[in-house]
Amino acid sequence: MAQETSPKRYTITAALPYTNGPIHIGHLAGVYVPADIYSRYLRLQGKDVLFVCGSDEHGVAISMKAKKEGVTPKEIIDKYHGIIKKSFAQFGISFDNYSRTSLPVHHETASGFFKKLYGQNDFIEETTEQLYDEEAQQFLADRFVVGTCPRCGHEEAYGDQCENCGSSLNATDLINPKSTITGSVPSTKKTKHWFLPLDRYEDFLREWILVAHKNDWKPNVYGQCKSWIDGGLEPRAVTRDLDWGIPVPVEGGEGKVLYVWFDAPIGYISSSKEWAEREGKDWEPYWKGKDTKLLHFIGKDNIVFHCIIFPSILKAHGDYILPENVPANEFLNLEGNKLSTSKNWAVWLHEYLVEFPDMQDVLRYTLTANAPETKDNDFTWKDFQARNNNELVAIFGNFVNRVVVLTNKYYDGQVPMPGELSDLDRETLNQLRKYPEIISSSIERYRFREASQELMNLARLGNKYLADEEPWKVIKEDEERVSTIMFVALQIAAGLAVLCEPFLPFTSAKLKTILNVRSSALETSWASVFTEEALLPSGHQIGKAELLFRKVEDSEIEAQLDKLEATKKSNASDGEPTKNIEIMPQKDTITYDDFSKLDMRVGTIIEAEKMPKTDKLMVMQVDTGLDQRTIVSGIAEHFTPEELIGRKVTVLINLAPRKLRGTESQGMILLAEGADGKLVFVNPDEDGPHNGSTIS
Ligand SMILES: Nc1ncnc2c1ncn2[C@@H]1O[C@H](COP(=O)(O)OP(=O)(O)OP(=O)(O)O)[C@@H](O)[C@H]1O
Ligand SMILES: [Zn+2]
Numbered sequence: 001m002a003q004e005t006s007p008k009r010y011t012i013t014a015a016l017p018y019t020n021g022p023i024h025i026g027h028l029a030g031v032y033v034p035a036d037i038y039s040r041y042l043r044l045q046g047k048d049v050l051f052v053c054g055s056d057e058h059g060v061a062i063s064m065k066a067k068k069e070g071v072t073p074k075e076i077i078d079k080y081h082g083i084i085k086k087s088f089a090q091f092g093i094s095f096d097n098y099s100r101t102s103l104p105v106h107h108e109t110a111s112g113f114f115k116k117l118y119g120q121n122d123f124i125e126e127t128t129e130q131l132y133d134e135e136a137q138q139f140l141a142d143r144f145v146v147g148t149c150p151r152c153g154h155e156e157a158y159g160d161q162c163e164n165c166g167s168s169l170n171a172t173d174l175i176n177p178k179s180t181i182t183g184s185v186p187s188t189k190k191t192k193h194w195f196l197p198l199d200r201y202e203d204f205l206r207e208w209i210l211v212a213h214k215n216d217w218k219p220n221v222y223g224q225c226k227s228w229i230d231g232g233l234e235p236r237a238v239t240r241d242l243d244w245g246i247p248v249p250v251e252g253g254e255g256k257v258l259y260v261w262f263d264a265p266i267g268y269i270s271s272s273k274e275w276a277e278r279e280g281k282d283w284e285p286y287w288k289g290k291d292t293k294l295l296h297f298i299g300k301d302n303i304v305f306h307c308i309i310f311p312s313i314l315k316a317h318g319d320y321i322l323p324e325n326v327p328a329n330e331f332l333n334l335e336g337n338k339l340s341t342s343k344n345w346a347v348w349l350h351e352y353l354v355e356f357p358d359m360q361d362v363l364r365y366t367l368t369a370n371a372p373e374t375k376d377n378d379f380t381w382k383d384f385q386a387r388n389n390n391e392l393v394a395i396f397g398n399f400v401n402r403v404v405v406l407t408n409k410y411y412d413g414q415v416p417m418p419g420e421l422s423d424l425d426r427e428t429l430n431q432l433r434k435y436p437e438i439i440s441s442s443i444e445r446y447r448f449r450e451a452s453q454e455l456m457n458l459a460r461l462g463n464k465y466l467a468d469e470e471p472w473k474v475i476k477e478d479e480e481r482v483s484t485i486m487f488v489a490l491q492i493a494a495g496l497a498v499l500c501e502p503f504l505p506f507t508s509a510k511l512k513t514i515l516n517v518r519s520s521a522l523e524t525s526w527a528s529v530f531t532e533e534a535l536l537p538s539g540h541q542i543g544k545a546e547l548l549f550r551k552v553e554d555s556e557i558e559a560q561l562d563k564l565e566a567t568k569k570s571n572a573s574d575g576e577p578t579k580n581i582e583i584m585p586q587k588d589t590i591t592y593d594d595f596s597k598l599d600m601r602v603g604t605i606i607e608a609e610k611m612p613k614t615d616k617l618m619v620m621q622v623d624t625g626l627d628q629r630t631i632v633s634g635i636a637e638h639f640t641p642e643e644l645i646g647r648k649v650t651v652l653i654n655l656a657p658r659k660l661r662g663t664e665s666q667g668m669i670l671l672a673e674g675a676d677g678k679l680v681f682v683n684p685d686e687d688g689p690h691n692g693s694t695i696s
Contacts (some may be wrong), residue, residue: 625692
């Protein structure tokens with residue numbers, strides 16, 4: 001319900017990023033920068049804020065990435081969680097806690113939700129036909145299957161969602177489904193799952209969103225919700241037949257896990273619990289207090305999960321508050337094309353931080369000034385350069401630099417005593433005092449672009465004031481007047497230092513240091529800017545000038561465009577002989593000690609036979625020189641047993657044994673995959689070393 005009184009505390013969540021890749025500018029513009037601006041703004045207002053996020057470490061996106069890289073899901077999540085967490089911190093995203101959904105606290109919390117709803121009979125338990133990949137011997141859900149969206153005709157819709165129209169789907173709804181694991185057309189197979197009957201929540205959702213939030217939710221969010229609710233809601237499976245995720249904690253759930261979109265939003269709660277534990281605080285008021293304002297910052301493809309599914313889960317649970325708003329953004333593109341992790345079409349945050357050191361605020365500003373708030377938008381490097389050179393350097397930086405340099409030059413850095421104020425001085429100070437309200441009003445309506453432009457307008461006000469008053473000329477004839485001019489200009493500089501903090505936190509800190517307000521007793525809250533009191537009183541000593549921003553050169557922009565051009569070329573070489581090959585990024589560097597742990601030997605295959613009732617598996621007896629052992633390998637579609645017997649191969653003999661369909665495989669035979677998907681043995685020359693020779 002639209003809140004009448006001012007909330008006592010705020011819980012702010014930012015979408016949990018999947019740990020299947022690093023953070024790119026789309027994520028930042030869509031979610032993390034606006035959420036951070038909002039949180040910082042509230043803190044400056046003295047509000048009680050809990051800003052949480054964390055890595056989403058379950059789901060098919062992770063399993064797929066692990067399969068692709070030939071490593072375990074655990075290795076994938078550890079790697080990307082590390083990269084993501086570090087880059088967020090360096091970029092100044094001020095989470096109170098950044099958690100991960102693989103932690104026990106999250107498994108317990110998500111299981112607890114499931115058990116509670118199960119106990120209340122809030123699920124439908126049903127055995128239905130689900131898509132099945134015979135070749136991979138796996139059920140296909142979510143990103144393991146693509147097909148045509150029954151709602152909009154988009155051909156690359158996933159098994160749970162169409163990213164084009166935002167619809168939430170059941171995999172069996174897809175037209176012409178195709179397995180993304182093997183490319184095959186799936187069959188169907190019976191399996192039991194638990195469904196959340198969303199139809200039961202239709203009346204509640206209609207009342208809560210379509211009536212109560214008709215006027216305060218963004219039109220893009222409201223519109224999506226309205227079309228789903230009006231279209232009729234259906235039960236959604238909240239469990240999956242997968243081996244990676246949170247085990248289904250009820251009878252009959254063996255071998256199944258929770259659907260990632262069931263557990264991920266609960267991750268906000270787990271993250272809050274982790275924070276409370278560490279800080280010695282109570283998390284419950286932040287999630288259960290009626291006087292708490294809960295906000296979810298997300299991108300548009302997450303709207304259904306945060307506005308329909310998660311609220312239904314919270315409502316069913318009964319103890320929790322609902323979000324007051326879900327200010328979802330549309331999508332950011334890059335140089336005219338959709339950002340894509342798999343196509344490497346992105347500006348990666350961790351790379352930006354290295355290539356543009358100490359320039360976090362420039363990216364924050366560019367992404368805010370051009371945020372995809374009401375429609376999809378394009379990031380271009382030219383715009384980045386223009387925003388930096390024409391606005392941050394030429395207006396903001398130039399104004400502040402003049403003020404600081406002149407104050408040092410004329411008054412040894414002491415704020416001068418003003419004389420009588422002219423009409424323009426008074427008018428300028430009045431305008432300055434209006435800015436907190438102007439910017440607040442934009443931020444509180446989630447119009448961050450507008451807010452960032454108002455901030456720049458304040459810098460413009462200062463710049464124009466100095467340009468009109470020309471203290472560097474007046475100093476020759478009227479020194480007293482200059483004291484007044486500089487006093488007024490200094491107040492604007494101090495106002496900027498405070499009001500830019502949500503948008504440009506690094507610049508704000510630098511400017512506060514230059515103005516020497518950090519270690520002083522001067523107040524720097526949001527409210528301090530609109531009081532009649534001077535922000536910087538006469539006599540206050542400021543520090544030396546230091547450049548806040550530097551120009552971005554053409555060559556830097558060209559280098560970035562060249563990098564993107566190279567990506568385009570490498571993506572376009574599809575169709576050449578390298579068709580369909582995905583060149584994996586180089587894995588992390590290992591030490592010689594790591595390498596020397598691999599015991600690889602020359603061996604000979606002495607027996608081979610296809611495993612009954614499978615298409616892919618071949619069971620082989622291999623003479624390793626040390627012993628004769630069984631190795632099972634997924635190569636039966638590539639070789640007949642006859643072709644294999646007698647072949648010299650390279651065997652990794654100290655790989656931990658693993659049971660495949662009941663037969664223990666004791667090692668691995670090394671193979672390379674050719675351009676056409678053909679497998680080739682990595683083998684010593686046939687006449688070469690005898691069985692058991694080590695390979696190093
Ligand atoms: N290009 C984009 N513009 C705006 N928001 C985005 C963009 N890409 C992702 N987001 C948002 O960022 C948040 C985290 O994204 P998530 O980790 O789920 O990645 P994703 O949607 O799979 O992106 P990608 O496919 O590029 O990896 C989500 O709320 C998502 O809506
Ligand atoms: Zn669609």
